[in-house]
């Protein structure tokens with residue numbers, strides 16, 4: 001019953017998180033496009049910075065951007081902020097429902113660090129909060145004036161943090177926390193800097209004074225940071241579902257490279273939007289992505305370990321393999337899971353029958369042989385020898 005409710009909470013909150021995330025990032029993409037596409041020269045009234053005609057959804061739209069604030073601030077001024085706030089709120093709730101609630105299996109991996117669920121959760125929360133303060137301090141220091149150095153130091157901190165977390169939390173939890181902390185920084189940028197700056201802009205327009213120009217500058221800087229963080233954060237969030245990223249033995253390195261790919265692609269789009277042609281950035285990002293694909297290729301050395309030669313082919317009997325699955329997987333992946341954490345088999349995967357094991361051989365191999373993602377949190381203490389045996393047996397299924 002409880003597990004069933006948690007599953008539906010997970011699904012519903014994830015749904016809200018994705019909807020609000022799309023609304024937020026979508027609006028930010030739209031305004032980026034707008035800035036880059038405004039007509040800034042032809043037939044403009046003096047007070048305008050630019051205008052744009054567009055056709056969408058069965059109608060024509062005409063939009064004007066003012067150089068400065070309009071003479072009178074309209075009563076119905078639309079603000080873009082709730083999308084961002086709700087993305088953070090739903091994201092943190094999701095983090096709590098999925099990771100913190102079942103921290104002993106989702107956050108703790110005894111083969112990485114011998115910590116308690118409480119320590120793992122506390123470490124995760126402290127990381128999120130501390131990252132914001134460090135980033136905010138960096139923004140308030142003179143470093144912020146040197147964009148390239150700022151980016152370099154920011155990236156090095158992400159790499160260090162990804163490495164640090166991967167020595168402490170389960171790989172999956174380490175990934176989600178890096179994603180969550182980047183997302184948190186982006187939303188807090190909106191909350192603490194961008195929206196207050198817009199409020200002061202509106203206030204000074206009403207009072208007719210010049211306002212504080214440094215506020216606008218700071219907000220612009222945070223907007224630029226957010227712009228560069230969008231693609232990496234999305235990449236990290238979805239890679240959490242793909243075992244060759246967080247399941248790799250150097251998961252932190254894979255994550256760091258994914259961040260670079262995201263920033264590279266983003267920068268290319270930004271340049272393109274400004275009409276600057278760059279020929280190397282996109283190809284280099286794609287080459288980096290392909291390098292990650294190659295780097296994360298499953299290793300075959302596991303089998304070499306048991307001295308497999310042509311003359312003495314090792315075979316693993318069906319019985320041995322099924323016993324391994326029975327011992328390490330069936331408590332969750334069964335029609336009636338005995339684990340108290342799940343009322344139905346996770347992802348609908350049940351390994352009660354030979355046929356279903358055979359059908360899912362590839363994903364079983366990805367999760368339990370090429371990586372040690374399953375059993376979740378290595379709840380059943382599966383040994384590497386058992387993984388090798390399972391791998392050899394799964395391979396032999398192909399040859400039947």
Ligand code: HEC
Nearest residue numbers: 241328329331332346347349363364367368374375376379
């Ligand atoms: C403690 C419970 C538990 C045990 C034991 C367990 N799993 Fe899982 N398994 C899960 C959960 C939870 C998920 C869904 C993970 C997610 O949300 O991405 C899952 C997902 C999977 C997936 C699908 C992954 C994907 O994202 O497509 C495979 C394949 C899998 N498990 C195989 C195994 C194998 C093989 C074993 C035994 C070696 C095993 N599991 C043991 C809980 C468990």
